Amino acid sequence: MDEPVLLTGAGGRVGQAILRGIGDDYEWRLLDREPLPAAKVPDRVTDADRYVADITDERAVREAMEGVGAVIHLAGDPRKTAPWDSVLRNNIDGTQVVMRAAVDAGVEKFAFASSNHAVGGYETDDRTPDLYRTDDDYRLDGTEPPRPGNLYGVSKATGEALGRLYHDEHGMSVVCVRIGNLTRDHPPREYERGQAMWLSHRDCAHLFDRCLRADYGYEVVYGISNNDRRYYSLERAREALGYAPADNSANYTFEGEPKEGAATEDGGTDPAVAEAPPAEPNFPSDPDTPTDGA
Numbered sequence: 431m432d433e434p435v436l437l438t439g440a441g442g443r444v445g446q447a448i449l450r451g452i453g454d455d456y457e458w459r460l461l462d463r464e465p466l467p468a469a470k471v472p473d474r475v476t477d478a479d480r481y482v483a484d485i486t487d488e489r490a491v492r493e494a495m496e497g498v499g500a501v502i503h504l505a506g507d508p509r510k511t512a513p514w515d516s517v518l519r520n521n522i523d524g525t526q527v528v529m530r531a532a533v534d535a536g537v538e539k540f541a542f543a544s545s546n547h548a549v550g551g552y553e554t555d556d557r558t559p560d561l562y563r564t565d566d567d568y569r570l571d572g573t574e575p576p577r578p579g580n581l582y583g584v585s586k587a588t589g590e591a592l593g594r595l596y597h598d599e600h601g602m603s604v605v606c607v608r609i610g611n612l613t614r615d616h617p618p619r620e621y622e623r624g625q626a627m628w629l630s631h632r633d634c635a636h637l638f639d640r641c642l643r644a645d646y647g648y649e650v651v652y653g654i655s656n657n658d659r660r661y662y663s664l665e666r667a668r669e670a671l672g673y674a675p676a677d678n679s680a681n682y683t684f685e686g687e688p689k690e691g692a693a694t695e696d697g698g699t700d701p702a703v704a705e706a707p708p709a710e711p712n713f714p715s716d717p718d719t720p721t722d723g724a
């Protein structure tokens with residue numbers, strides 16, 4: 431990708447995992463409604479390539495989009511308990527503004543941060559908790575229709591549908607990544623669901639790197655590590671994107687300690703942002719979501 435890559439929500443947890451991993455590999459435009467401290471910005475990114483703007487501000491988004499070749503769109507309300515007014519504004523309206531601006535600017539590739547919560551409704555009482563365990567062979571593979579379990583999931587399913595529209599009508603390549611549960615250095619502790627859908631930081635950076643490099647039309651893939659406990663198939667991400675995850679929550683104890691001799695995540699690699707403090711969420715936290723190590 432020779433043209434700049436626009437990263438929305440750059441200051442958040444996913445944005446920082448991406449920048450720690452591949453921050454030196456692209457010419458970035460970073461957009462977030464919160465100003466980013468220097469520690470969160472790779473060295474090569476100039477002030478002119480940092481946009482403090484809300485994604486519902488169409489004029490600002492169009493300005494940031496000029497000359498961009500690809501977009502990774504992360505900005506939004508990530509809470510599974512988010513109320514309708516917030517997901518409507520930040521996740522649905524905001525995503526429409528960013529996708530429409532991308533199409534109008536002739537952007538080639540668009541990666542959208544969807545979520546496991548777009549399909550949370552498949553986790554029925556009769557399937558759980560067996561679903562989260564290694565010996566259960568139930569799999570979602572991205573061909574199933576969305577089945578959200580909350581309004582946040584509805585907003586992510588809507589983003590996927592917007593991507594379908596802009597691919598079908600305008601030919602933009604769109605990949606919707608149903609991200610699992612991103613945590614740094616270890617899988618979510620003592621949380622079976624989280625360990626089934628863990629996405630390590632290095633796998634996250636690698637996956638979005640593949641979204642920028644691979645050729646595809648419209649795809650829905652799961653964004654998780656190669657977890658033995660998984661109930662999401664990795665086949666589409668492997669085939670369509672060339673995703674080759676390095677991590678597996680089975681290499682850690684249930685409490686999140688690395689098992690002796692197992693290959694475990696080695697943390698960030700970009701010295702420019704390696705010391706960045708963890709992202710401070712600017713929406714109140716979900717009440718039952720573990721925040722350690724995110």
Ligand SMILES: NC(=O)C1=CN([C@@H]2O[C@H](COP(=O)(O)OP(=O)(O)OC[C@H]3O[C@@H](n4cnc5c(N)ncnc54)[C@H](O)[C@@H]3O)[C@@H](O)[C@H]2O)C=CC1
Pocket residue numbers: 438439440441442443444445461462463464483484485486503504505506507508509519520524543544545546608609610611612613709710711712713
């Ligand atoms: N962290 C995770 O495990 C998962 C994250 N996701 C999705 O990935 C994306 C990023 O999530 P996180 O990094 O965890 O969230 P985060 O809350 O850490 O980061 C989101 C960033 O977006 C910015 N932002 C929010 N609303 C905005 C708006 N209207 N205009 C401009 N900037 C705005 C915030 O300032 C923040 O820096 C979200 O869309 C979320 O739904 C999906 C599944 C799992």
Ligand SMILES: O=C1O[C@H](COP(=O)(O)O)[C@@H](O)[C@H](O)[C@H]1O
Pocket residue numbers: 508509510545546547609610611612623624719720
């Ligand atoms: O979409 C998201 O999903 C992850 C995992 O969900 P959880 O219900 O198992 O906590 C969540 O941590 C993240 O905040 C959210 O954006």
